[in-house]
Amino acid sequence: MxxxxxxxxxxxxxxxxxxxxxxxxxxxxxxxxxxxxxxxxxxxxxxxxxxxxxxxxxxxxxxxxxxxxxxxxxxxxxxxxxxxxxxxxxxxxxxxxxxxxxxxxxxxxxxxxxxxxxxxxxxxxxxxxxxxxxxxxxxxxxxxxxxxxxxxxxxxxxxxxxxxxxxxxxxxxxxxxxxxxxxxxxxxxxxxxxxxxxxxxxxxxxxxxxxxxxxxxxxxxxxxxxxxxxxxxxxxxxxxxxxxxxTLAVRMERHCDNAERVAELLDAHPAVSRVLYPGLPEHPGHEVAAKQMRRFGGMVSFLATGGREAALQVCASTRLFTLAESLGGVESLIEHPGQMTHASTTGSMLEVPESLVRLSVGIEDADDLLDDLRTALDAAR
Incomplete structure (x- = not known):
């Protein structure tokens, strides 16, 4: 093949x-x-x-x-x-x-x-x-x-x-x-x-x-x-x-490169209580993901330490991460699933945490994305 x-x-x-x-x-x-x-x-x-x-x-x-x-x-x-x-x-x-x-x-x-x-x-x-x-x-x-x-x-x-x-x-x-x-x-x-x-x-x-x-x-x-x-x-x-x-292959490599660095930043930041990314060794699905995936993808979610208000603050404070629904584009996006893409799950068994923020990590220069997130997270502390 x-x-x-x-x-x-x-x-x-x-x-x-x-x-x-x-x-x-x-x-x-x-x-x-x-x-x-x-x-x-x-x-x-x-x-x-x-x-x-x-x-x-x-x-x-x-x-x-x-x-x-x-x-x-x-x-x-x-x-x-x-x-x-x-x-x-x-x-x-x-x-x-x-x-x-x-x-x-x-x-x-x-x-x-x-x-x-x-x-x-x-x-x-x-x-x-x-x-x-x-x-x-x-x-x-x-x-x-x-x-x-x-x-x-x-x-x-x-x-x-x-x-x-x-x-x-x-x-x-x-x-x-x-x-x-x-x-x-x-x-x-x-x-x-x-x-x-x-x-x-x-x-x-x-x-x-x-x-x-x-x-x-x-x-x-x-x-x-x-x-x-x-x-x-x-x-x-x-x-x-x-x-x-x-261009899917070359884009996905860059998405993954950037997401790995974003996950590392989030994992070390006090404004984040938990990072959800299968590329992290502590993720419960890490070993299975490593077995069936080439790499771990460009999507990263996290829980804000300060709860719902802190999550909303982060979403409102980024400049390169655009506040918008959808994912997978070349540009980085940020959203609050509880009030955006997953609002339909409210009150059900599938309701998502209010402190949850979802990132679609794009293919911009990684250092610029990290600076943007760090500034937004510092503002939410």
Missing amino acids: QGFSTRSIHAGQEPDPTTGAVTTSIHTSSTYAQDGVGGTRGGYEYSRSANPTRTALQECLAALEGGRHARAFGSGMGATDTLLRILLRPGDHMVIPHDAYGGTFRLVDKVLTGWGVEHTPVDLADLDALRAAIRPTTKVVWSETPTNPLLGIADIAGIAAITREVGARLVVDNTFASPYLQTPLALGADVVVHSTTKYIGGHSDVVGGVLVTDDDELAETVTFTQNSTGSVPGPFDAWLTLRGAK
Whole structure:
């Protein structure tokens, strides 16, 4: 198999056979001429069903995750919704992380429950707890690793062994790691999901999602359902995501370099009571993360010693870390999950600590980021 960067630049992206253009074209056409009724050229008839720019993106992302099939969506939640509608029926049960992403929890708890789907939040780092939560009706185990925003680590291979035993599907949200750092299909996952808005796109300029699987039948069903519901990205969005994927490896190395230095600073600062970063040896998931990840990623969370007000003070005091939701872009971001990305978990088992601050560490000069954080932390003491 070719190296990761080679695949990210070339998979699905051959030079145009007519013009020789080395970059993939943005095919804005909504419809395609047919050579006689049913005589499509390359299978293209209508861009909700298929689009050449989207095809290039899908081939690239499948190659990066080491899967046979990828299907790109208009958002990560669109991908999640489509997949769960396929895998679950009224009366079915699913397991979710006890610290799942707020958007995933909102979909499961506020939408799917109205459809008769039951769910149980579980600390997926505890395989015994997962076994205890499995029911005869369990059809899906949904995992994030690292989790958003508490940076929990789940043993993908260990969970996969359990789901195989009980006949459930293991879905891994690989957004925080990116396919550069972790490939869940190789560890036994059935489906990988990404918000490509994040590290794969990488520039905070496009929203998208993807499902990747080796299961031929499931991929066919996803294709049918996606076409039926219309949850597709536009050609320009597909092109922006594809362009971002080309530099994923070099960006992730810099994200990881910077995050490691940020975690060290936070770990030594008196305004921080706890650092949540799997790269630190004291992190409870450090050994598992080291086994299944290339490096430890660009996301760092921490608890402010002074509680909620101190956390808000830090968020208000940074200058290079922009106060904004989302993550994975080249610029550094800071947020207060309890009032921003994870507000939907308030009052539930998944409620996050009020003192929690989440950092998406960008690729700026590390010394500048450290100075910015140090100044903000000193102000919050």
